[in-house]
Amino acid sequence: MSLCSSQTRLYAGEVLAAYDACRQISPLTSIEPTFSTEDAQKVAHEVTRLRVARGERVIGRKIGFTNRTIWDEYGVYAPIWGPVYETTYRAVAGPAEASLSHLVEPRIEPEIVFGFKAGVTPDMDERAILASIDWIAHGFEIVQSLFPGWQFQGADCTAAFGLHGALHCGPAVPVTGPAEPWLERLATATIALSKDGVVVDCGVLSNVLDGPLSAVRHLAGVLAADAQARPIAAGEIITTGTVTRAFPVAPGETWSTVVEGLALAPMSLRFV
Template identity: 65%
Template sequence: MSLCRSQTRDFADIIVSTWQQGRQISPLTEAEPTFDMADATRVGHEVMRRRMAAGEVPVGRKIGFTNRTIWDEYGVHAPIWGPVYDRTLRMVDGPADLSLAGLVEPRIEPEIVFGFRSAVSADMDEVAILDAVDWVAHGFEIVQSLFPGWRFAGADCQAAFGLHGALVCGPKVPVTGDRQRWLKDLTDFAITLSRDGERMDRGLGTNVLDGPLSAIRHLAGVLAADPEASPVGPGEVITTGTVTRAFPIAAGETWTTGIEGLDVAPMRLRLV
């Protein structure tokens, strides 16, 4: 049975207050065993309305759990999504610092980020989606868990704004020139992730639903099936999911990446 409107508002209140207080709660799916992805999506929209009423402006979206290699680790076997806001997005041109204040059990994810010049619809393939892309960049998404120990179901993540905490996006690279090269590179690249000079993991672009453009295609289909969602539009910034495993982070650490096979700048982020 789907949540009624008052139940949806109640769950949104719980998520927002938990997030604002920087604390954690038991998964919603434990409190309400019938709570499913449809319920979670409605709660997520209600949470977004509350954040917008508080002055935050959605500027894009994040896609989570696109990396199939980590599905078993978290017990989540399908992608989720959540809004990216003007207050959670930082565009940087080089090494950057980021405060972890207010984030609960944060983890770091190296991702590929797109900026769009035109709309994306569910009937578009990867070639057409690439034509809608204005620029590509590499960035770090900082995710957080309102649920202790990163134990949850996919529906819990969807309701809790897709676990989004912050997005630090590196220099934009305009998508110009040979489209076939871009299509190949956006599949064949690899990212190496290091903490304080120690290599932590290496991931392939194909980990992300076979490539970041395919992740966008998946999102477009999900949004088209959601009566409350708007399609990807011009000016949106979308980050497509972690290429490596996600790792716990703490103040004082410096995280860096190396990029193979894709013409985007690597990242260096000091956590404070």
């Protein structure tokens, strides 16, 4: 049996209150044993409604758990998504600093970010999706877990913003010219992630559901099956999931990346 409207509002309020107070709560799946993906979507939409009502503006979406190489690590075996807000997004150029004080158990994820000039529908292939993209960038998504020890199920992640905490997006590069080089590079390019100058992991873009464009295609299908979700639209920003493993971060650390195979600037982010 799915959640009734009063239960949906209750859990949405609990999730948002935990986020606002920077504290953790028990996984909703441990409180409500039958808590399903459908229930989680209802809670997530109610949380979005509450955040928009208090003045936050949705500017895009994040896709999570697109990297199949980390599924066993978290026990989550399907992608999730959540909103990106104007309040959680920051465009950066060159070395930058960021605070972690508003996040719980934060982790860093190097990702490919797209800005869209046209909408995306589920029937579109990767080539058609590429034609809808205005720009591409490299970004750091900072994810967090409202659930202690990063112990949860996929439905918990969906209910809790898709684990989204912040998105630091590097300089945008226009998508121009023939499609073929972009299609190839968006599957074969790599990102090396370093902590305080030491490489800790390196991933290839095909880790992300065979490539970031495929991740967007997956999201378009998921959104079409959700009556409360709106389709990907022009002007939207979408970050497509971590290319490497996600790593815990702490104040005083500097994390950086080098991208090979795409003309995207390296990123450096120091946490304070």
